Amino acid sequence: MNSTDHARAHAGHPARGGLALAALGVVFGDIGTSPLYSLQTVFSINHNEVKPTPTDVYGVISFVFWSITMVVSVKYVAFVMRADNDGEGGILALAALLRGRLEQRKRLTGIAMMLGIVGAALFYGDSMITPAISVMSAIEGISVVSDGFADLVLPIAAVVLTGLFAAQRWGTEKVGKTFGPIMVLWFVTIALLGIPHIVANPAVLLAVLPWYAVRFAVEAPLVAFVAMGAIVLSITGAEALYADMGHFGAPPIRMAWFGLVFPALVLCYMGQGAMILEHPEKATNPFFSMMPHWLVLPMVALATIATVIASQSVISGAFSVSRQATRLGLLPRLTVHHTSKEEGGQVYVPAINWMLYIGVLALVFVFRSSEHLATAYGLAVTGTLLLTTALFLMLAHRVWGWNAWQLWAFAILVGGAEVTFFVANLAKVVKGGWLPLLIAGVVVVVMTTWRAGAALVAERRTDLEGSLAEFLDEVRARGVQRVPGVAVYPHVNGVTTPLALKTNVRLNRVLHEHVVILSIVNENVPHIRHVDRICVSDLGDPDDGVWHVTCRVGFNDSQDIPRALQLAVHSSPPEVLRFDPLAANYFLSVMDVHQGGTAPMPRWRKLLFITLASNAAHRTGVFHLPPDRTVLMGARVNL
Numbered sequence: 001m002n003s004t005d006h007a008r009a010h011a012g013h014p015a016r017g018g019l020a021l022a023a024l025g026v027v028f029g030d031i032g033t034s035p036l037y038s039l040q041t042v043f044s045i046n047h048n049e050v051k052p053t054p055t056d057v058y059g060v061i062s063f064v065f066w067s068i069t070m071v072v073s074v075k076y077v078a079f080v081m082r083a084d085n086d087g088e089g090g091i092l093a094l095a096a097l098l099r100g101r102l103e104q105r106k107r108l109t110g111i112a113m114m115l116g117i118v119g120a121a122l123f124y125g126d127s128m129i130t131p132a133i134s135v136m137s138a139i140e141g142i143s144v145v146s147d148g149f150a151d152l153v154l155p156i157a158a159v160v161l162t163g164l165f166a167a168q169r170w171g172t173e174k175v176g177k178t179f180g181p182i183m184v185l186w187f188v189t190i191a192l193l194g195i196p197h198i199v200a201n202p203a204v205l206l207a208v209l210p211w212y213a214v215r216f217a218v219e220a221p222l223v224a225f226v227a228m229g230a231i232v233l234s235i236t237g238a239e240a241l242y243a244d245m246g247h248f249g250a251p252p253i254r255m256a257w258f259g260l261v262f263p264a265l266v267l268c269y270m271g272q273g274a275m276i277l278e279h280p281e282k283a284t285n286p287f288f289s290m291m292p293h294w295l296v297l298p299m300v301a302l303a304t305i306a307t308v309i310a311s312q313s314v315i316s317g318a319f320s321v322s323r324q325a326t327r328l329g330l331l332p333r334l335t336v337h338h339t340s341k342e343e344g345g346q347v348y349v350p351a352i353n354w355m356l357y358i359g360v361l362a363l364v365f366v367f368r369s370s371e372h373l374a375t376a377y378g379l380a381v382t383g384t385l386l387l388t389t390a391l392f393l394m395l396a397h398r399v400w401g402w403n404a405w406q407l408w409a410f411a412i413l414v415g416g417a418e419v420t421f422f423v424a425n426l427a428k429v430v431k432g433g434w435l436p437l438l439i440a441g442v443v444v445v446v447m448t449t450w451r452a453g454a455a456l457v458a459e460r461r462t463d464l465e466g467s468l469a470e471f472l473d474e475v476r477a478r479g480v481q482r483v484p485g486v487a488v489y490p491h492v493n494g495v496t497t498p499l500a501l502k503t504n505v506r507l508n509r510v511l512h513e514h515v516v517i518l519s520i521v522n523e524n525v526p527h528i529r530h531v532d533r534i535c536v537s538d539l540g541d542p543d544d545g546v547w548h549v550t551c552r553v554g555f556n557d558s559q560d561i562p563r564a565l566q567l568a569v570h571s572s573p574p575e576v577l578r579f580d581p582l583a584a585n586y587f588l589s590v591m592d593v594h595q596g597g598t599a600p601m602p603r604w605r606k607l608l609f610i611t612l613a614s615n616a617a618h619r620t621g622v623f624h625l626p627p628d629r630t631v632l633m634g635a636r637v638n639l
Contacts, residue, residue: 019248019249019252020248020252020253020255020256020259021180021181021184021256022179022180022248022252023180023244023248023252023253023256024179024180024183024184024187024256024260024261025179025180025181025182025183025309026179026244026248026309026312026313026316027240027241027244027248027253027256027313028183028187028237028240028241028256028257028261029179029183029237029240029306029307029309029310029311029312029313030130030134030236030237030240030310030313030314031072031235031236031237031238031240031241031261031265032183032186032187032237032261032264032265032306032310033134033137033138033186033303033306033307033310034233034234034235034236034237034265035190035234035265035268035269035272035287036134036137036138036287036303036307036370037133037137037233037287037370037371037374038064038230038231038233038234038269039060039064039269039272039273039276039283039286039287040137040283040284040285040286040287040370040371041230041233041371041374042060042227042230042231043276043283043284043286044230044284044371044374049222049223049226049227050223050226050227050230052276052277052280052281052283053280054277055215055216055219055220056216056220056223056227057204057273057276057277058204058206058207058212058216058273059212059213059215059216059217059220059224059227060216060227060231060273061204061207061212061269061270061273062207062208062209062210062211062212062213062216063213063216063224063227063228063231064231064234064269065207065208065266065269065270066210066213067231067232067234067235067417067421068234068235068262068265068266070413070414070417071235071238071385071414071417071418072235072238072241072257072262073257073258073262074413074414075238075389075392075410075414076238076239076241076242077241077253077254077257077258079392079410080242080388080392081241081242081245081250081253081254082250083097083392083395084245084250085097085100085525088245088525088527089242089243089244089245090239090242090243090245090317090320090321090324091115091116091119091120091123091239091243091384091387091388091391092116092119092120092321092324092325092328093324094116094388094391094392094395095112095113095115095116095117095119095391096116096324096328096525097395098112098391098394098395098398098399099112099113100525101395101398101399102398102399105398108394108398111394112391112394113328115387115390115391116387116391117330117444117447117448118383118387118440118444119383119384119387119388119391120321120324120325120330120443120447121439121440121441121442121443121444121447122379122380122383122384122387122436122440123239123317123318123321123380123384124318124321124439124440124443125379125380125435125436125437125439125440126236126239126314126380126381126384126436127314127315127317127318127356128356128359128360128363128439129363129373129376129377129380129435129436130236130237130310130311130314130377131161131164131307131311131314131315131356131360132157132161132360132363132364132367132373133370133373133374133377134307134310134311135157135160135161135164135304135307135308135311136153136157136364136369136370136373137303137307137370138300138303138304138306138307139152139153139156139157139160139300139304140153140285140369140370141285141287141288141296141299141300141303142296142297142300153369154364154365154368157364158361158364158365160304160308161311161357161360161361161364162357162361164308164311164312164315165315165353165354165356165357165360168315168348168353169337169348169350169353179309179312182302182305182306182309183306183309184260185302186302186303186306187260187261187264187265188260188264189299189302190264190265190267190268191263191264191267191268193268193271193290193291194267194268194269194270194271194272194274194290195267195271196271197270197271197272197274197275197278197290198267198270198271198274200274200278201274201277201278204270204273204274204277205270207270207273225420225424225427226424226427228420228421228424229378229421229424229425229427229428230374230378231421232378232381232382232421232424232425233374233377233378233381234265234269235381235385236377236381237310237313237314238385239384239385239388240313240314240317241253241257242388243317243320243321244313244317268287271290272286272287272290275289275290288300315353315356318349318352318356319336319347319348319349319352319353320347322334322349322352323336323347323349325447327522327554328522329450329451329454330447330450330451331446331447331450332450332612332613332615332616332617333616333617333618333619333622334349334351334352334616334617335349335350335351335617335621335622336348336349336622337349337350351617359439363376363435367432372432373432375428375431375432375433376428376432376433376434376435376436377436378421378424378425378428378433379422379425379426379428379429379433379436379437380436380439380440381421382418382421382422382425383422383436383440385418385421385422386415386418386419386422389410389411389414389415389418390415392410393407393410393411393415396410445608446608446612449605449608449609449612450609450612452601452605452609453601453605453606453609453612453613453639454609456599456601456639457591457593457613457637457639458492460637461496461499461591461637462496464499464635464637465496465497465498465499465502466496466497466502467495467496467497468494468495468496468497468517468539469495469539469540471497471501471502472539472540472541472544472546475505475511476541476544480505480509480510480511481509481510481511482510482511482512482513482545483510483511483512483513484512484513485512485513485514485583485585486512486513486514486516486579486580486581486583486584486585487501487504487511487512487514487515487516487584487585487586487587488516488518488561488565488584488585488586488587489501489515489516489517489518489586489587489588489589490518490519490520490561490586490588490589490619490623490625491517491518491519491589492519493519494517494519494537494539494548494550498517498587498589499589499590499591499633499634499635500587500588500589500631500632500633500634501515501517501587501589503633503634503635504587504633512545512585513545514545514547514577514578514579515545515546515547516547516548516549516565516568516577516584517539517546517547517548517549518548518549518551518561518564518565518568519548519549519550519551520551520553520559520561520564520623521550521551521552521553522553522554522559523552523553523554525554527554527557528552528553528554528557530567531571532552533551533552533553533564533567534549534550534551534564534567534568534571534572535549535550535552536548536549536550536568536572536576536577537549537550538576542576547576547577549564549565549568549577551564551567551568558624559622559623559624560623560624561586561623561624561625562581562584562586562624562625562626563624565581565584566581566582568581569581584629585629585630585631586625586626586629586630586631587630587631587633588619588620588623588625588630588631588632588633589633589634590619590632590633590634591634591635591636591637592634592635592636592637593609593610593613593614593636593637593638593639594610594636594637594638594639595607595610595638595639596638596639599639601639606639609639610639
């Protein structure tokens with residue numbers, strides 16, 4: 001499905017304004033709730049070098065404004081969102097796009113995929129930290145009402161998060177309709193909260209001048225450097241604008257960003273800055289200190305709902321990234337449930353959901369406050385930002401043909417700021433920044449081990465299978481008896497012989513009247529139109545009843561083999577595939593992997609690969625095969 005097709009697909013959707021409203025409920029939840037904890041972290045005890053003095057406040061607000069402007073408005077909204085993989089975004093989709101465009105440049109494609117792997121790994125860290133810090137920062141607002149409520153923060157956060165993850169199985173289709181209006185209320189409210197303080201101290205608007213950020217950095221470089229490690233929290237969720245682009249399209253996201261989100265965030269941060277200038281003692285919790293006392297509890301409730309929405313978006317993103325990683329051969333097969341009949345991107349991955357849940361609860365009870373969690377947050381965000389920039393520059397240089405001055409301008413203005421953010425957050429490694437690095441390291445080891453092990457198994461499997469053409473010639477020469485029925489053999493290609501087919505002929509000495517070798521081919525694009533999916537081949541003899549069917553799918557399409565078979569039968573000429581697809585029996589080849597071979601892989605990685613393989617989702621579920629009409633046959637392989 002190309003970009004034109006994607007645009008056509010969206011033509012039947014609601015008006016652009018309706019899509020912009022929907023995008024508010026999914027795309028902007030994370031960055032929209034950043035005002036809850038960003039400035040609080042800057043002026044917290046962990047960053048007590050930053051004082052609530054006019055110089056520091058103007059410098060911090062100027063840095064926040066220009067960070068949002070350069071990284072979100074310029075980098076993502078203006079440039080990176082143009083790099084769509086047939087309408088889809090996200091760091092893995094960008095890496096897959098590069099791999100598809102630079103197929104002949106093996107070294108570059110290898111670098112692109114490695115950057116994508118690391119970026120996806122960091123995203124998993126973000127997916128654990130975001131729900132914990134967002135929900136906790138909202139609920140911590142009750143401590144502004146009374147210090148006695150502080151002990152309730154952890155249990156309330158645990159209950160909210162448990163409900164959030166337990167509800168994932170039902171999907172977001174029904175509740176998603178309410179997300180947009182709630183986020184409209186949220187953004188309008190935080191803008192209105194900031195306006196009175198700006199009116200009382202309009203001089204704070206001068207912070208839009210970059211001079212104040214420059215002066216802050218020049219007069220107090222160490223303080224500014226420390227502040228940058230926390231200011232990056234104001235742009236958390238920027239990757240969501242790109243990752244969720246496939247659901248809504250770029251124009252509605254741009255409309256929502258410039259029409260409401262960006263102005264609301266600027267007014268809120270300016271209001272917080274104006275309030276800190278007037279009441280420096282309130283810098284420890286500036287967001288909830290902006291409002292009158294009677295409004296605190298209602299805002300805690302609204303903020304909690306908003307942070308749940310923010311958490312929902314990043315959890316859904318983790319599901320999408322996991323499915324993309326599986327399709328790209330970076331993770332073992334996962335059980336994936338589609339939660340919407342209209343939106344193919346709405347999926348639920350149980351294994352990822354409960355792993356995230358355990359990780360999020362562990363973070364809540366280990367770090368115990370959003371302030372402490374903030375020290376672990378920055379590296380995941382800045383690492384992903386840098387990797388996306390690196391991949392985008394590769395695309396702009398190798399595919400789009402940007403001039404050198406354009407590449408350098410982008411690298412210096414955007415990449416320079418992100419490098420500063422990243423280096424500033426490195427200083428927090430010992431205070432909690434090690435956490436996303438640990439999570440990312442584990443994910444990278446898992447992905448690279450799976451990719452290497454799967455390649456070795458595929459090589460051994462090819463040796464066992466042998467040539468399909470030679471096998472069919474041998475069957476024809478021997479005159480193997482044909483029996484009534486339809487036998488479908490899911491297989492990776494039409495060149496080698498499915499192990500189940502070889503085993504069936506060897507043991508039973510018969511061949512079904514109709515034999516279909518069906519291959520699911522995962523393309524480096526998100527979607528393939530149904531009319532473009534099926535290719536049928538007679539394997540050189542149209543009269544022997546043996547056919548090869550190729551079904552091409554994108555990494556956001558279902559790998560439903562019975563449906564692919566029906567599509568092949570109904571789209572083929574009458575003389576081809578003359579049988580009822582609902583009467584087909586499926587023979588699935590399986591590989592029983594054990595340790596003990598001579599594969600060039602360390603023993604611990606072999607054990608990890610075997611463990612992953614044994615816990616992978618069974619292909620009967622992945623391929624939607626009917627259990628009562630599916631037979632498993634295969635062989636043993638030693639690594």
